Amino acid sequence: MSQYNPQQIESKWQQYWQEQKTFKTPDNHDKPKYYVLDMFPYPSGSGLHVGHPEGYTATDIVARFKRMKGFNVLHPIGWDAFGLPAEQYAVKTGTHPRDTTEKNINNFRSQLQALGFSFDWDREVNTTDPDYYKWTQWIFLKLYEKGLAYEDDVPVNWCPELGTVLANEEVIDGKSEVGGYPVVRKPMRQWVLKITEYADRLLEGLDDLDWPHSTKEMQRNWIGKSIGADIDFTVEGVDKEIRVFTTRPDTIFGATYMVLAPEHHLVDIITTNGQRQAVAEYQQEAATKSDLERTELSKQKTGVFTGAYATNPATGKQIPIWVADYVLATYGTGAIMAVPGQDERDWEFAEKFGLPIVRTVQPPEDFDGKAYTGEGEAINSDFLNGLGVTEAKEKIIDWLEENEYGKKAVNYKLRDCLFSRQRYWGEPFPIIHVDGEPKPVGEDNLPVTLPELNDYEPTESGEPPLAKAEEWVNTTDPETGKPAVRETNTMPQWAGSCWYYLRYCSPDFKGGPVDPAEEDYWMPVDLYIGGAEHSVLHLLYARFWHKVLFDCGVLKTKEPFQKLVHQGMILGEMEYTGYKYKGKWISADGIEDIENVEKVKLDEADVGKQDDQYVIKDTNIKIDAKAHKMSKSRGNVVNPDDIIDEYGADSMRLYEMFMGPLEQVKPWSTKDVDGVYRFLGRVWRLMIDEDSGELLDEVADAEPSKEQLKTLHECIGKVTDDIGELSFNTAISAMMIFVNEANKWDERPKAVLKAFVKLLSPFAPHISEELWRRLGHNDTIAYADWPEFNEAYLVAETITYPVQVNGKVRANIEVAAENAKNKEFVLNLAKEDANVQRYLEEGELVKEIFVPERIVNLVVK
């Protein structure tokens, strides 16, 4: 008895690969290289979910394919292992985060190995390893030296109860997501990275990258470059000017008032005594609102008059200055000239507070809205009248510059990024404070390692946990011998992931983050696969660091990731939900309006379909049918281990690739795994006698027939092309077609079977290794030559032409290959067909369409 037994085969070959170090990256640079990278995982306690293997299988297929195509392949993995969960667990249990992390990594590693991924395990990196974070710190020092890392008081979401700073998404309605404690905006001393200095280069660099359009677009929006003008308005009676940024300087004649953000530094100076109290109250109110609240409550504009006036430099008129929180302190100059005629927000505000509105762009006749933001001729604008928006902008900027009222200016939405966290489990900063001033510790003193602590909670005064390690904190400046205090903040989780792809090139290099020769050979990453949730932050920060290291002369490449692909999320199984009210089924529409509706999960067998609606079978009671995101709380999480136990890793890999296009969101369906499992069974039985376990008698050293070669080469062509385009689902389909065909053969030439096994091997490596061995090879299939596609074998003896009359197929005709391109011959044959003739008789033949080897269309009137 020797049926296809994945469990046996898979552990055998996984062991073989490990012992033989089959996937060790070659040390020499004698071949073309290919660097294929996955976004490395955070090793969480719950282990792998089915989303991880999706991207990893895709890259593994490409890695294995490229090896067989003769490339030196770098295909590494590692761990993004700093982070909050291990620290929170430590606070609760006292377990050192290092121990938790190590345990989780071991679990992840064995899960990944059970899937048969061809990672080079000798190149594993771990962001929490001092040998790794030494270089994270080293890069920070470079940033510091270049003036790109600085300390600043930044308002952060401070939660006194939790004693920590929270990210915006961790704050809900002014309360902490965990525990529901109040959160306040509080300025704290933080490390900040000056990413804004690279805004233009980060924008321009996108052009040449082979990335999803939407991802590039998101980065562009995030950087948010806008071109306009800075204009200074003088304040009446105060020797101050207010600078505004505007993208519409052409509308300045319609600027009927100004607005300052509540935090603007001039508010206190210009406010008149009469308005002082009202303004102070308004500022107080604004301070207690979070950014989110300000925008969410934005339906109603609020604001107060400062009592002060400025002069509009274009009109010479006095315009009132208001304070309102719809102007953000953090964008532009924190002040605007308000042009209600051409700005919806200004219109809304002007309407509410009775401020004058002047149109300076002529709206089209049929325009019935309020503010008009489109193209049009300038009106009410003196010397700009009659000009289009673009010309008016140019002219007014010239005028502003001549009269020294302002100048052309560029602004970005992008802000410098907060780089410190008040936490333990992160990279310590290589910074000491001497006489209250920050000072780098010097390269020779790296790494600055994390001290041991007894507990991981922040101090009562809200200082980070590291402040408790007094012996560590209090040190001396090695240069001057003066007493010094170590920085007690740590770096955020994303620090380590900004450069890990570089470390893989030379994981043991002692002279820097990456060996220049290795970087020169391996970089850039040729294919990077990971989730779309990292479209902006990770990918932008990594590009930023990369460019900084380029400027430092550490790197020769300008961009890290040449081609990027996002795998689509895998949702849970389709769920059918019916609704009951007072014990009776009710239709799914309109249930929002009814209270006490009972949700009932339905089995697929009880579901029917009427037109486009899902219904309870044989009724017309509508139900909901939806696949949801996998989540513990929903209880629809699929564990890869279970699938491997039942079907094997090869089936798991194959199924995830067969589900649909890699980039698409798709619902999981365990019963569909049966399909690919059966396919592998058929592959097995194509060659192996299940009774004896030996090769079948049909498997022979015979010359392949023409037909067999055609079947094989159709498969080679399709699979080769499809891997190149990451269309794994159709590649698998092509292999299924081959096997369905080959199973009919009485004689199965070894040469054909071997070629097929090679095609299968990147997808289902374990069964392929096993069959390769049984077909008479003693070495691994991993470096076998990829089969050469030969189009000559595809030539068919006859070609079938569909024959249309007026665009509808009325017959199919067989034409011998030698006549297939003979237009006259084919058309005559087509017209002879009895059914075609019936339709030709209905009128006069006016046109004949002949597309060689495709179609015939006869047009009759």
Add this chain to the structure above:
RNA sequence: GCCCGAGUGGCGGAAUUGGUAGACGCGCCGGAUUCAAAAUCCGGUUCUGUCAAAGGAGUGGGGGUUCGAGUCCCCCCUCGGGUACCA
């Protein structure tokens, strides 16, 4: 609101980029094998119609271009993702 992306059988999806819509798989129906079942194998499976054919309809809806449209153009609807007072 704005910016992307997508709508194809009962389900996941395919379609050489303008050339026979529904490949491949799941499910379902029928048959073979079996004492029986599992497993496996063979056949069928968009809807409608028919003993069978011939036909007719059909890729979210409406219009258009074309000999020919799932594919190209215009308008609309629905769903998914991102973003949100960025002046």
